[in-house]
Amino acid sequence: RVCMRFDMSSFFLPARGAAKGRKGLKRKKSETKKKKSTEKKVRLKDISLDEEIASDSDGEGTRELPQGKMSQVPGQGSESEEEEEETAPEKRLRLAKQYLSQLEEEESGLKDTSEIDHDAISHRLREGVLEQAGKLQKKVADLYSAPSADSIRVLRGHQLSVTCVAITPDDKCVYSGSKDCCIIKWDVQSGTKEVVFPGGRKGVAGGVVGHRGQVLALAVSSDGKFLASGGHDRVIHVWDVRSNLHLHTFTGHRDTVSGLVFRKGTHELFSCSFDRTVKIWNLDEMAYVETLFGHQDSVSSIDCLSRERPVTAGSNDRTARLWKVPEESQLVFNGHKASIDCVKLINEENFITGSQDGYGFIGVIGVIGFIGFIGFVGFTGGMKYSAN
Numbered sequence: 001r002v003c004m005r006f007d008m009s010s011f012f013l014p015a016r017g018a019a020k021g022r023k024g025l026k027r028k029k030s031e032t033k034k035k036k037s038t039e040k041k042v043r044l045k046d047i048s049l050d051e052e053i054a055s056d057s058d059g060e061g062t063r064e065l066p067q068g069k070m071s072q073v074p075g076q077g078s079e080s081e082e083e084e085e086e087t088a089p090e091k092r093l094r095l096a097k098q099y100l101s102q103l104e105e106e107e108s109g110l111k112d113t114s115e116i117d118h119d120a121i122s123h124r125l126r127e128g129v130l131e132q133a134g135k136l137q138k139k140v141a142d143l144y145s146a147p148s149a150d151s152i153r154v155l156r157g158h159q160l161s162v163t164c165v166a167i168t169p170d171d172k173c174v175y176s177g178s179k180d181c182c183i184i185k186w187d188v189q190s191g192t193k194e195v196v197f198p199g200g201r202k203g204v205a206g207g208v209v210g211h212r213g214q215v216l217a218l219a220v221s222s223d224g225k226f227l228a229s230g231g232h233d234r235v236i237h238v239w240d241v242r243s244n245l246h247l248h249t250f251t252g253h254r255d256t257v258s259g260l261v262f263r264k265g266t267h268e269l270f271s272c273s274f275d276r277t278v279k280i281w282n283l284d285e286m287a288y289v290e291t292l293f294g295h296q297d298s299v300s301s302i303d304c305l306s307r308e309r310p311v312t313a314g315s316n317d318r319t320a321r322l323w324k325v326p327e328e329s330q331l332v333f334n335g336h337k338a339s340i341d342c343v344k345l346i347n348e349e350n351f352i353t354g355s356q357d358g359y360g361f362i363g364v365i366g367v368i369g370f371i372g373f374i375g376f377v378g379f380t381g382g383m384k385y386s387a388n
Contacts, residue, residue: 153191157184166218177215195244209246219260230257248286259302270310274298294330301342311351313340320353333363
């Protein structure tokens with residue numbers, strides 16, 4: 001028997017000579033790295049010295065960079081660099097000064113004097129701010145009088161009941177929709193029919209586009225460019241006011257389109273329907289934008305002014321809702337004891353609703369509630385509030 005003893009630790013550890021060899025290699029590598037770094041530093045110093053010499057010897061306002069590019073010496077730049085670009089605050093200030101000077105010229109022209117009434121200018125500025133916010137109120141009721149019987153003109157042409165009307169911003173034309181599925185364009189001055197947009201439950205012959213159900217809603221954009229119509233056939237037709245041609249048809253509602261309104265100053269169209277939804281359409285792109293949900297029953301009426309905040313009446317759910325579209329939220333107003341049939345915005349802060357309970361409630365958006373009511377004899381099927 002031969003007994004052999006192994007030292008297990010020495011079996012797994014490298015030999016002493018090998019360890020020394022590796023340490024030597026590490027030292028050599030570190031020394032070469034140090035040499036390279038010192039060489040780089042020396043080169044950078046030489047380059048900086050060359051640059052300083054070149055800049056001192058150059059007298060024409062330019063110097064040569066290591067990459068061969070030319071750059072301007074500070075203080076000797078071109079004229080375009082000296083002219084600073086106009087910032088946003090400076091632009092606003094310049095436009096404000098131009099607007100004030102324009103107002104001053106208008107005021108001096110009205111009074112035919114060299115003196116400028118600064119109080120009148122400040123008053124006009126305040127009115128402009130209030131009008132932009134939708135809070136401008138003018139007392140004009142005493143300037144109006146009841147029309148005489150001779151000035152009232154009756155327009156006849158529909159075969160069935162008239163359900164909706166819309167007037168162009170220039171007050172020259174009136175559109176009327178009816179249960180006979182037709183839309184008629186009237187001339188206000190002469191009282192004659194200009195154009196008839198035909199329709200019918202069986203369609204229109206000759207490939208002409210028209211409604212196949214009762215027309216219940218009409219709206220004209222604030223610039224008088226577009227006419228939108230909707231009704232029982234669940235579609236929204238868009239027409240060109242000037243050429244009287246059909247432009248587009250929006251589909252998406254699952255039930256009767258009950259109301260249409262354009263946002264003031266834009267081509268943004270809001271529609272409400274018996275399918276309990278409110279939809280937003282962009283007529284510049286002829287595209288669908290968004291659907292708003294919240295009502296628990298058919299939506300009977302809708303209105304909107306300049307802000308992106310339409311207000312709707314929810315029929316049998318007895319609520320009026322203000323939709324804050326940018327904030328993606330809504331305010332709910334309760335108070336009526338019967339179906340709400342119509343709603344109108346007085347301004348951006350107040351609106352009025354009409355209901356089958358015989359009352360019209362005045363709502364305040366900031367308070368989120370009704371602050372008063374008006375008594376009616378019988379049902380209120382519709383309302384119109386003066387823009388002033």
